[in-house]
Amino acid sequence: MKNILIDIKHPAQLNLFKNISRRLQQQGWNVTICYLDRGKLSKIIEKEYPGFDCFKIGSSKGTRWSIFWNGNVIRTADFIKFILSKKVHICIAASSAPLALACSICRIPLLQFYDDPERKGINKINEILSTKLYFPPITNKSSKIEWFNCLKEWSYLSPSYFTPNQSVLAKYGLNPYKYVFVREVSNKSFNYYNQMDAIVCSFSGKLDPTHPFLLSLEDKTIKGKFPPNWIIMEEPIEDIHSLIYFSKLTVSSGDSMAREGAMLGVPSIYCGIREMKANQLLIDRGILKHYPLDNAISPINLSLKTETDKGVQEKIRGDLLCQWDDMNTFMENKIKQYIKL
Secondary structure, three states: OOEEEEOOOOOOHHHOOOOOOOHHHHHOEEEEEEEEEEOHHHHHHHHHOOOEEEEEEEEEEOOOHHHHHHHHHHHHHHHHHOOOOOOOOOOEEOHHHHHHHHHHHHOEEEEEOOOOOOHHHHHHHHHHHEEEEEEOOOOOOOOOEEEEEOOOOHHHHOOOOOOOHHHHHHHHHOOOOOOOEEEEEOOOOHHHOOOOHHHHHHHHHOOOOOOOEEEOOHHHHHHOOHHHHHHHHOOOOHHHHHHHHHEEEEEEOOOOHHHHHHOOOOOEEEEEOOHHHHHHHHHOOOOEEOOOOHHHHHHHHHHHOOOOOOHHHHHEEEEEEEOOOHHHHHHHHHHHHHOOO
């Protein structure tokens, strides 16, 4: 039996590895999930990874010191102990420098699957320490960097893996294509330190109130600042991607969920400030719009006046299915390339 460690630092990474972890487990691999103690991630891991051995490795309380010390220094030391005690054969992650250093010291392969070439400093560290880095075709190849022909969210949003379930709308009293799905991220995470906090909240009162708004809110301390008729969900959220799929419009101040909406064929607006090549792939296809900050107000209200075309939604997803890689098959092939059964 081969032992594989999968590192998860963020809910988007949780979804990235969900299907490949199950596939490997079904093939007889011993799959261990390690995760960063951050926000609601612990609860979500417990719900989404039943039947797996899951371990907290490191923590992050949102401060710069906590990210550096607990999320990197202590985490690296804990990974080294864990890899040696569990006799791990190979690791996979999405931009985990602590795991990269630990694997380098322990001399075992680490494969990283990522989509953010803009983070040049951390990517260079990962390139030096990792066995291989895999990106969409949005960065230069090298001896350490190869490409996969899709975005990482496709590993769980492809029609091969995701079937929308309309029944989840009943819990919130919603009708399909008659509500707006909103994601508001916190700027306390490393990716969003330079972004204004509570972007959607700042202009929420200027949005068309005739449509219900379903809100995924990372920082619940500001929930009282949104209009009283907005529906705020509590994590773990059951079948969040079906809730996105059946929305009339998806609006997100975080990049990951904006891309998810686009890949689900939903008109999607990213109102964060980051200029990302991964987003640009979808913008170039015409399935994602980027309107930073309150520039999003008019496009959102205009979109709410447009009738939903279900045929367009299915065509978007069908085109992606035909043109993009199966991300899970890609990851499986790369893992087995370095571990001979």
